[in-house]
Amino acid sequence: MIRHLISALCLVAAANANAYSGNDLLNDLTSTKRNGLTPGNALHDGVGMGYIMGASDMLIQSEAVCYPKNIKNGQISSAVQKYLEGNPEKRDAQAALLVYIALTVNFPCKK
Template sequence: MLREFVIACVLATPVCAFAFTGNDLNKLCTKTDPNSRTACAAYIEGAADGIYNTIEAIGGTSGPQVGQYFCLPADVKPQQLTDAVRKYIANNPDKADFNATTMVSLGLGKAFPCKAER
C-alpha cells in the first residue's frame, strides 16, 4: 500500500521544477517590506557566494579565469550588489526570464568586471 502511495505521489509531481527567474527576483527586490528586502539581499549575496565558490573550485579567483564573471571589491556593500543586479535586469528585459542566479552573475559581471592581469 505504501509503495503505491509513493508511486502515485511521484507521478503527480510536476515534471519541471519551479524556476526562480530574474523577473521573480526583481519583483521581490522592489517590495519595500523588511522581509522582502532582506530576502532579496540574502538571495543575491548567496548566489554571488555560490558562484564565487564554484569558480574557486574550477581554478581560482585571483584574477580573470575561465568562467569568472565578476570580481567584487573587498569593501562592497550588499545594497551595491542589489542595485547592480536590479539595474542589469531593468536594462536587459529580454533576459529577465533567465534563472535568477544567472542574472546575478550577469549583473555583477557588468557592474564589477574583472581587470585583466598583466
Template sequence: MRIWRIALFAIACAASVNSAHAGFYNGNDLYNVCKDNTKDEYILCLGYTQGSADSFDVIRLLSKKEPCLLSPISGEQVADVVTKYLKNNPDKRHEPGGFLVNKALTEAFCSKP
C-alpha cells in the same frame, strides 16, 4: 536510524510545500522581490543576491579567473546592481536568477568577463 527517518520526512514535507514553485528563482521572481519596498521582500532579495555573489567569485576561482568582488562591496550594493540590471533587461528575466546575478556583477565589477 530514527533520526534519518525524521530527516527524510522533514525533507519530503519541505519539498511538497514548495512543489508549486519547482526550482529556483528566475529573473522575474528575483526582480519582483528586489523592487519591492517591504522589509521581508527586500531581506529575501539581499539573501539571494548575496548568496549568489558569494558563489559567483567561487565559480570564477574554480574557472581559474580572478575574483571580481575584491573591494569592499556591501550587500545593499550587490542588490542594487542586480535590481538595476533586471530593470534594464526585462527581455532576460525569464533566465535563471543566479545566472542573471552573475551577469549583472560581471558587467558592473569585472574587467574581464
C-alpha cells in the same frame, strides 16, 4: 574560464520550469518600494538580497567576480537590480543566471 563555466552551471543546475526567475527576484527586491514598509514586504526585500549575496559568495569563490575593496552588499544588490530593470526582455530567465551575468559584467576580474 572553466571556473566561470562551472559557476554558471552550478547556479542553474538544480533549476526547473518553476525556478525563481528574474521577475521574481526583481519583485522581491522592490517589494517595500512598491508596496510600502510592512514586515512582509521587508521580508521579500531580504529574500532578494539574500539570494544575490548567496550567489555572489559562490562567484567570489570561483573567481568569476572581483569586487573593489570596501564594496557594500547594497551596491552589489543595486548592480543586479539595475541589470534586471534595464533588461526586461531577459527577466523570464532563471534568476541565478541573471545574477551571474549582472555581476560578471559589472565586476569582472582582471586577467
